[in-house]
Amino acid sequence: MRTIILILIVSISTFTKAQTNIVLDTIYANDTKNVALFFPEPIRQGITGASNFVFTYNREKEQYFGLLQAKPGKESNLLVINKDGSVFSYILKYKERISKLNYFIPIYSNIGNEKPIETDSVLVKTSEKDIGISTYYYQKYCAYLLDGKQRIGRIMKQNEDIVLSVENIVFDREELYFVIQLENNSTLDYDLSFLNLSIETRQKGKKKSLQTLYQKPIYIHKLPSKIAKGKMMRFVYVMPKFSLSKDxxxxxxxxEKDGERNLKLNISRRYINNPN
Structure with a gap:
């Protein structure tokens, strides 16, 4: 019996330490303005820890946003559970004057899931420690971008029903994220040999020439080796941040592997220098 009690105490202690390692963001609110929180999935439940904070959302019809107001008093916390079980948690503080009224919550900022994610017994669950903090962040952020609908402009090239396009270019921390789409509208599968990103420089002078320098990605997310006929795939290239001059x-x-359906897509420097 003593052994069981000891194990229980150790387990609770370990769980408590794990929870205290999570640093929660702080959201400020007051009683004169609505602070809107937009989530990646519809809100299923939202709870505040004190009565001086009120979080309202549509309980009858699923919506992606909720409104927060506060009265003067002690700080509290907000717990939100999305439709997919993702759990978000924040510290709430009253502030007489606030400047930020809208929070767009990225999916990777959740602190966990309401239910444990079941995995195949053959697969090993990937953890932050196993793959490194940077790679883990890239995975989460790339998945978030692929789930989003943000676009930067019309950047595309087509050859024999093979369409290559760049949907979005996003700057985050010290990296540029290229959200790329490859569409196969032909009647034959497309086997990918390579997809390279390079910087092309126009040399000045009487004899104009081009110099092309290959840029190695830091991380590549979901790059396919084959696009089946009639199918489309989206993936992300993560590159070190850079900017381009006029030339x-x-x-x-x-x-294409063992084929001639090749493409070269030019991306103007204005998209690189002004990413989302």
Whole structure:
């Protein structure tokens, strides 16, 4: 009996330490303005820890946002559970004057899931420690971008029903994220040999020439080796942050394995220097 009690105490202690390692963001609110929180999935439940904070959301019809108001008093916390079981938690504080009225909550900022995610017994669950903090962050942020609908402009090239396009270019921390789409509208599968990102420089002078320098990605998310006929795939290239001068541009070069349906997509420097 003593052994069981000892194990229980150790387990509770370990769980408490794990929870205290999570640093929660703080959201400020007052009683004169609505603070809107937009979540990646519809809100299923939202609870505040004190009565001087009120979080309202549509309980009858699923919606992606909720409104927060506060009265003067001690700080509290907000717990929100999305439709998919993702759990979000924040510290709440009253502030007489607030400047930020809208919070767009990214999916990777959740602190966990309401239910444990079941995995195949053959697969090993990937953890932050196993793959490194940076790679873990890239995975989460790339997945978030692929779930989003944000676009930067019309950047595309087509050759024999193979369409290569860049949907979005996003700057985050010290990296540029290229959200790329490859569409196969042909009647044959497309086997990918390589997709390279390079910077092309136009040399000045009497004899104009081009110099192309390959840029190695830091991380590649969900790059396919084959696009089946009639299918489309989206993936992300993560590159170190860079900017371009007037005589530079980015080239995406797509090459087919054992085929000739190759593409070169030019990306203007204005998209690189002004990402989302």
């Amino acid at each position: 530079h541009r980015v080239i995406l070069e797509l090459n």
